[in-house]
Amino acid sequence: MAESPKTFEMAERLRKLPPYLFAEIDKKKREARARGADLIDMGIGDPDLPTPPHIIEALKRSAENAANHRYPDYEGLLSFRTAVAQWYKSRFGVTLNPESEALTLIGSKEGTAHMPLAWVNPGDVVLVPDPGYPVYAAGTWFAGGEVHFMPLLRKNGFLPDLDAIPADVARRAKLMYLNYPNNPTAAVVTGDFFAKVVEFARKYGIIVCHDAMYSELRFDGYIPSSFLETPGAMEVGVEFHSLSKTYSMTGWRLGFCVGNARYLSGLGKIKTNVDSGVFQAVQEAGIAALRIFPRSTAACTRSGATWWWRGSSRSAGRWTCPRPPSSCGRPCPRASTRAVSPRACSTRWVASSRRGWASVPRARASTAWPSPSTPSVSPRPWSG
Numbered sequence: 001m002a003e004s005p006k007t008f009e010m011a012e013r014l015r016k017l018p019p020y021l022f023a024e025i026d027k028k029k030r031e032a033r034a035r036g037a038d039l040i041d042m043g044i045g046d047p048d049l050p051t052p053p054h055i056i057e058a059l060k061r062s063a064e065n066a067a068n069h070r071y072p073d074y075e076g077l078l079s080f081r082t083a084v085a086q087w088y089k090s091r092f093g094v095t096l097n098p099e100s101e102a103l104t105l106i107g108s109k110e111g112t113a114h115m116p117l118a119w120v121n122p123g124d125v126v127l128v129p130d131p132g133y134p135v136y137a138a139g140t141w142f143a144g145g146e147v148h149f150m151p152l153l154r155k156n157g158f159l160p161d162l163d164a165i166p167a168d169v170a171r172r173a174k175l176m177y178l179n180y181p182n183n184p185t186a187a188v189v190t191g192d193f194f195a196k197v198v199e200f201a202r203k204y205g206i207i208v209c210h211d212a213m214y215s216e217l218r219f220d221g222y223i224p225s226s227f228l229e230t231p232g233a234m235e236v237g238v239e240f241h242s243l244s245k246t247y248s249m250t251g252w253r254l255g256f257c258v259g260n261a262r263y264l265s266g267l268g269k270i271k272t273n274v275d276s277g278v279f280q281a282v283q284e285a286g287i288a289a290l291r292i293f294p295r296s297t298a299a300c301t302r303s304g305a306t307w308w309w310r311g312s313s314r315s316a317g318r319w320t321c322p323r324p325p326s327s328c329g330r331p332c333p334r335a336s337t338r339a340v341s342p343r344a345c346s347t348r349w350v351a352s353s354r355r356g357w358a359s360v361p362r363a364r365a366s367t368a369w370p371s372p373s374t375p376s377v378s379p380r381p382w383s384g
């Protein structure tokens with residue numbers, strides 16, 4: 001008699017996971033569109049500007065180089081990591097050793113998801129902001145860790161209240177995820193919050209994983225800081241970053257993690273075992289990207305507008321917090337109008353920022369993408 005085929009349940013760790021938020025939102029969007037609805041997309045933040053042409057040109061050149069067709073270096077090209085270190089120095093004044101304090105990632109999502117595998121044992125606690133990017137909790141559960149959610153409340157400026165974390169939980173904690181400028185609340189770090197985080201991490205021996213993904217989305221002259229600018233931060237933490245939003249490169253899958261060399265080495269060890277790095281041509285295109293500091297782009301995209309809209313709709317509804325800062329260096333003309341939709345805001349600004357890439361007044365030259373004919377330049381200081 002033929003044996004009945006074995007039926008498999010998914011692994012426990014997958015059954016424990018809630019459905020991935022953005023995949024669920026995508027499903028609902030498809031259903032609504034099929035019903036003919038005209039949607040304003042409040043799902044995943046995906047810039048609606050194309051990747052700037054000089055980056056695409058760099059990819060084309062690098063893709064033709066046969067040396068790039070082989071397996072990449074696991075930790076990333078040293079030239080890419082050097083460009084990252086220069087970008088950090090110019091943008092934040094933070095000095096990094098590109099050999100040991102920078103690691104190339106397949107997008108920052110990959111790194112944030114893998115970090116607990118390197119440092120969390122079953123039963124260890126990971127401190128995760130709530131609401132927050134779902135990957136922090138998912139990565140923790142994959143590693144067998146326990147998530148302790150830190151509520152982000154309006155009364156605390158959407159910063160976690162470190163004093164509210166029970167001491168026994170803090171003692172069992174291995175990692176703490178933070179994300180400022182924050183998704184989804186659009187809050188920014190105020191006062192000496194990062195200094196308190198360093199003190200807390202030292203007291204309890206916690207690795208701080210700061211997701212600085214949105215550091216270039218800013219408004220009204222506000223310039224976000226890096227966690228690594230805080231005295232002592234290099235001893236206790238790492239920072240995740242990505243070219244996805246800043247350079248309209250979400251589909252390219254290129255990010256990086258910088259900071260404490262030992263903590264990075266753990267993440268690197270996981271990566272050598274589960275992936276084989278980022279296509280070198282993409283990293284070389286990333287170098288071309290990092291050489292230019294955009295100022296008049298990210299917040300002018302629909303994702304920037306959506307981000308602002310999330311903040312402003314809080315004031316209109318049950319949440320209230322200050323309107324988030326803008327990244328285009330000038331106040332959004334519609335910022336005081338509550339009824340503006342992301343689409344209305346972005347359409348206008350996308351048009352003006354596209355013009356800005358090729359021709360900008362001299363005084364603002366460092367704030368725009370170069371035209372394709374512009375030769376590569378060394379990193380320029382942020383001119384916010």
Ligand SMILES: Cc1ncc(COP(=O)(O)O)c(C=O)c1O
Binds near residue numbers: 110183244
């Ligand atoms: C807070 C946050 N972190 C990380 C990511 C992942 O970005 P990527 O993997 O494209 O670098 C996102 C994407 O939306 C995000 O919102």
